[in-house]
Amino acid sequence: MAAAPGVARSRFVVVGGGIAGVTCAEKLAMEFPSEDIFLMTASPVIKAITNFKQVSKTLEEFDVEEQPSSLLEKRYPNIKVIQSGVKQLKSDDHKIFTEDGKEYIYEKLCLCAGAKPKLIFEGNPYVLGIRDTDSAQAFQKNLAQAERIVVVGNGGIALELVYEIQGCEVIWAIKDKAIGNTFFDAGAAEFLIPKLTAEKRETPIECKRTKYTMEGSEEKERSLAASDKLGSALGPDWHEGLHLKGTKEFCHKVHIEILCEVKKIHLQQEFIQLQRTSLTFPKEEKNVEPDEVLWPVYVELTNGKIYGCDFIVSATGVVPNVKPFLHGNNFAVGEDGGLKVDKHMHTSLPDIYAAGDICTASWQPSPVWHQMRLWTQARQMGWYAAKCMAADTLGESIDMDFSFELFAHVTKFFNYKVVVLGKYNAQGLGLDHELMLRCTKGQEYVKVVMQNGRMMGAVLIGETDLEETFENLILNQMDLSAYGEDLLNPDIDIEDYFD
Numbered sequence: 389m390a391a392a393p394g395v396a397r398s399r400f401v402v403v404g405g406g407i408a409g410v411t412c413a414e415k416l417a418m419e420f421p422s423e424d425i426f427l428m429t430a431s432p433v434i435k436a437i438t439n440f441k442q443v444s445k446t447l448e449e450f451d452v453e454e455q456p457s458s459l460l461e462k463r464y465p466n467i468k469v470i471q472s473g474v475k476q477l478k479s480d481d482h483k484i485f486t487e488d489g490k491e492y493i494y495e496k497l498c499l500c501a502g503a504k505p506k507l508i509f510e511g512n513p514y515v516l517g518i519r520d521t522d523s524a525q526a527f528q529k530n531l532a533q534a535e536r537i538v539v540v541g542n543g544g545i546a547l548e549l550v551y552e553i554q555g556c557e558v559i560w561a562i563k564d565k566a567i568g569n570t571f572f573d574a575g576a577a578e579f580l581i582p583k584l585t586a587e588k589r590e591t592p593i594e595c596k597r598t599k600y601t602m603e604g605s606e607e608k609e610r611s612l613a614a615s616d617k618l619g620s621a622l623g624p625d626w627h628e629g630l631h632l633k634g635t636k637e638f639c640h641k642v643h644i645e646i647l648c649e650v651k652k653i654h655l656q657q658e659f660i661q662l663q664r665t666s667l668t669f670p671k672e673e674k675n676v677e678p679d680e681v682l683w684p685v686y687v688e689l690t691n692g693k694i695y696g697c698d699f700i701v702s703a704t705g706v707v708p709n710v711k712p713f714l715h716g717n718n719f720a721v722g723e724d725g726g727l728k729v730d731k732h733m734h735t736s737l738p739d740i741y742a743a744g745d746i747c748t749a750s751w752q753p754s755p756v757w758h759q760m761r762l763w764t765q766a767r768q769m770g771w772y773a774a775k776c777m778a779a780d781t782l783g784e785s786i787d788m789d790f791s792f793e794l795f796a797h798v799t800k801f802f803n804y805k806v807v808v809l810g811k812y813n814a815q816g817l818g819l820d821h822e823l824m825l826r827c828t829k830g831q832e833y834v835k836v837v838m839q840n841g842r843m844m845g846a847v848l849i850g851e852t853d854l855e856e857t858f859e860n861l862i863l864n865q866m867d868l869s870a871y872g873e874d875l876l877n878p879d880i881d882i883e884d885y886f887d
C-alpha cells in the first residue's frame with residue numbers, strides 16, 4: 389500500500405548513525421538488496437568501521453571513521469540516510485516523526501541512538517563531558533588555556549585523559565581506592581601508576597586517520613560546555629588527533645584523590661565569600677602547585693579538600709538516549725536507563741529492536757559475558773539485531789551470535805596493550821574464586837580469575853601473547869586444577885601445553 393503524501397514508508401528503519409546503527413543498516417542492506425533501508429540520524433556524519441580485524445575467536449579490532457552519509461549510500465545504494473533527529477515514536481501505529489516535520493512508517497525498527505555523558509552537576513558551565521567530536525574539540529580548546537583541571541570519574545575516559553594530558557595539572561578525584569575500577573583491580577592499578585609519574589616523550593601530534601570535516605563549517609565560539617547536539621561517540625584513538633596540552637611546560641602532573649566524590653562546585657565569587665567564613669584553600673599536596681592565583685571555579689570534595697581549577701571534566705559514565713522514544717510507548721527500561729532487549733535484540737514492544745549503547749541486555753547471558761558500553765559490543769549488537777530482524781521477517785529461527793559467548797575487549801591504557809576477558813574482575817563470582825598473578829614491573833601484568841579449577845576471566849597488560857590461549861581456556865571451561873600455578877609459569881610455553 390502506498391503511503392499518504394508527506395509520509396514515507398520503509399520495511400526497515402534504523403535510528404542512529406553511530407557504529408550500532410550503521411552496522412545494522414549495512415547488514416539489512418546486504419540481506420535485503422531490493423528493499424530500501426532508511427537510516428535516520430541526528431548527526432551530519434555517520435560512523436564507518438574500517439580495517440576490521442578478527443584478532444581471535446571473540447577479540448576484534450577496527451578503526452572508526454567519521455564519513456559523510458553519501459559515502460555509505462554509495463557503498464549500499466539501497467540505504468537512504470535521512471539526516472534529522474527523531475522526535476517522537478508512535479509504536480502502536482508503527483510511525484516515527486522527525487525534527488524536520490516528516491513522518492515515516494516502518495514494519496521493523498531498530499533503535500540505535502546511543503548514549504550521552506552522565507554529568508555530575510549537569511548544567512554547570514564549568515563541567516565538561518566528552519562524547520563526540522564537538523565535545524572533544526571543546527575540551528581541547530579549553531585545555532589549551534588551562535593550568536589546572538579536575539577530572540572526576542575512574543573509567544575508560546578518565547584513564548585515557550590523565551595519561552594523555554600534558555602541561556596542565558590534573559587533580560583526579562575517584563570514588564574508589566585504586567585507579568581504573570571499571571577495567572582493573574588494585575594490583576593492576578599499582579602496575580600502571582608509575583606511568584603517570586614518568587616523563588613522557590613529546591610525540592609529534594598528528595592525525596593518525598584522515599578525519600572528515602564538514603565543508604564550509606566555521607569554527608564557532610563555544611562556551612565552556614559543548615553543545616547539546618547528539619553526535620556519535622568517538623572512535624578508537626580519538627585523542628590522537630587532538631593536542632591535549634595545557635599552558636605549562638611539564639608533562640604529567642597528576643594528583644590523585646581517592647575515596648571521594650564532588651560535594652559542591654563554587655564559582656570564584658562564592659569561594660571568596662566562603663573563604664571569609666569557613667572554607668580554606670588546599671594545603672600542601674603531592675603534585676599540586678601552591679595556589680597563588682584565584683581560580684575560575686573551586687571543587688569541594690567529600691573528603692573536605694577544595695581545589696581551584698580552570699574547569700572540571702566529568703567522566704562519570706553514560707545514560708542511554710531513550711527520551712524521544714519513551715513518550716506514549718510502554719518500553720521496559722533497565723536499571724541503567726536503557727531499553728531492555730531479549731536474546732533477539734527485541735525490545736518489549738512489537739517490531740522494535742535496539743542495539744548498542746541505548747540498550748540493556750536483558751537475556752540470561754553466558755556465564756562469562758556481560759554488557760559494557762563499548763564499540764565492539766555496539767558493532768556486534770547492530771550486526772546481530774539486523775540478523776534477528778531478517779530472521780523474523782522471513783519466519784526463520786536464529787541462534788545467539790557467538791560474540792556473546794565471551795566478553796572480550798582489547799584496548800590501550802597508559803600506552804600498554806590491555807586485553808580483558810570474561811569475568812576479568814571476578815564480577816558476580818562472589819568470594820568463591822581465586823586469583824593468580826604474574827607481574828614484571830614496567831613490562832607485563834597477567835591476572836587470571838579461577839573458579840572450581842576453571843578459568844573465568846583474565847586481565848592481560850603488555851605484550852603477553854596469552855590472549856588466544858586464555859580465550860580458549862575460558863571458552864572450553866577445561867578443568868585446570870592439575871596445572872596449578874604452572875598456568876602462569878613464564879618458563880612453560882602454555883600454548884604447547886594445551887595443544
Ligand SMILES: Cc1cc2nc3c(=O)[nH]c(=O)nc-3n(C[C@H](O)[C@H](O)[C@H](O)COP(=O)(O)OP(=O)(O)OC[C@H]3O[C@@H](n4cnc5c(N)ncnc54)[C@H](O)[C@@H]3O)c2cc1C
Nearest residue numbers: 404405406407408430431474501502621744745761762763
Ligand atoms: C571518549 C570516548 C572514548 C571511548 N573509547 C572507547 C574505546 O577505547 N573502546 C571501546 O570499545 N569503546 C569506547 N567508547 C565507547 C564507544 O564509543 C561506544 O560504546 C559506541 O560508539 C556506541 O555506539 P552506538 O552506535 O551505540 O552509539 P553512538 O555512537 O552514540 O551513536 C548514536 C547515534 O544516534 C544518533 N541519535 C541520537 N539521538 C537521535 C535521535 N533522537 N534521532 C536520530 N538520531 C539520533 C546520534 O547522532 C548518533 O549518530 C568510547 C566512548 C567515548 C565517548
Ligand SMILES: NC(=O)C1=CN([C@@H]2O[C@H](COP(=O)(O)OP(=O)(O)OC[C@H]3O[C@@H](n4cnc5c(N)ncnc54)[C@H](O)[C@@H]3O)[C@@H](O)[C@H]2O)C=CC1
Nearest residue numbers: 541542543544545546563570649703704705706761762799
Ligand atoms: N579504552 C576503552 O575501552 C574506553 C572505553 N570507554 C567507554 O566509553 C563509555 C564512557 O566512558 P566513561 O565516562 O569513562 O564511563 P565508565 O562507565 O567507564 O566509567 C565511569 C566512572 O565514573 C565513576 N562515577 C560514576 N558516577 C560518579 C560520581 N557521581 N562521582 C564520581 N565518580 C563517578 C564510576 O565509578 C566509574 O569509575 C564507557 O562505556 C566506557 O567503557 C571510554 C574510554 C575508553
